[in-house]
Amino acid sequence: MDDNTDDVGQSIGRYAVQALIATGWALGSVYRCRDTKLMRDVAVFLVADTLDEELASQIRREFQMLAGLSHLHLVKIYDVGVWNSREYAVLEFIDAGSLNQYIRTDVHLPWSTALRIGATVSGALTYVHSEGILWGNVTPANVLLRSTGDP
Numbered sequence: 557m558d559d560n561t562d563d564v565g566q567s568i569g570r571y572a573v574q575a576l577i578a579t580g581w582a583l584g585s586v587y588r589c590r591d592t593k594l595m596r597d598v599a600v601f602l603v604a605d606t607l608d609e610e611l612a613s614q615i616r617r618e619f620q621m622l623a624g625l626s627h628l629h630l631v632k633i634y635d636v637g638v639w640n641s642r643e644y645a646v647l648e649f650i651d652a653g654s655l656n657q658y659i660r661t662d663v664h665l666p667w668s669t670a671l672r673i674g675a676t677v678s679g680a681l682t683y684v685h686s687e688g689i690l691w692g693n694v695t696p697a698n699v700l701l702r703s704t705g706d707p
Contacts, residue, residue, distance in 0.1 A: 584602050605642050
């Protein structure tokens, strides 16, 4: 895969690529895919093929760590694997994009919504920290929103 929209219609294992969700990260790209066995939409994070083995190994450990967590407001990891010598993780597909995308629109974020999102993220972080994990990359780009408006 060339990390672009030309990949639509190809497959990463049993996951049929439907759309590119995010790219340009040094670590890889995220695709909206269709799980052809379970017939559901998923997000597939495909690690960049330019990473050295140490960084790829670190990402693999993070996938394993996250797969062991279970919280209503954390993205679920369904599968991990290697495709064309590249690591990938299959994640729950969250349908409304990131908080970063939302706040960059002209829509005013009501204080009650901001408070609800902040409290929800705080609850998820409290859980993660109670599991002994220090989460260091909390940004609006990493807070995904459901079509209900909930993170």
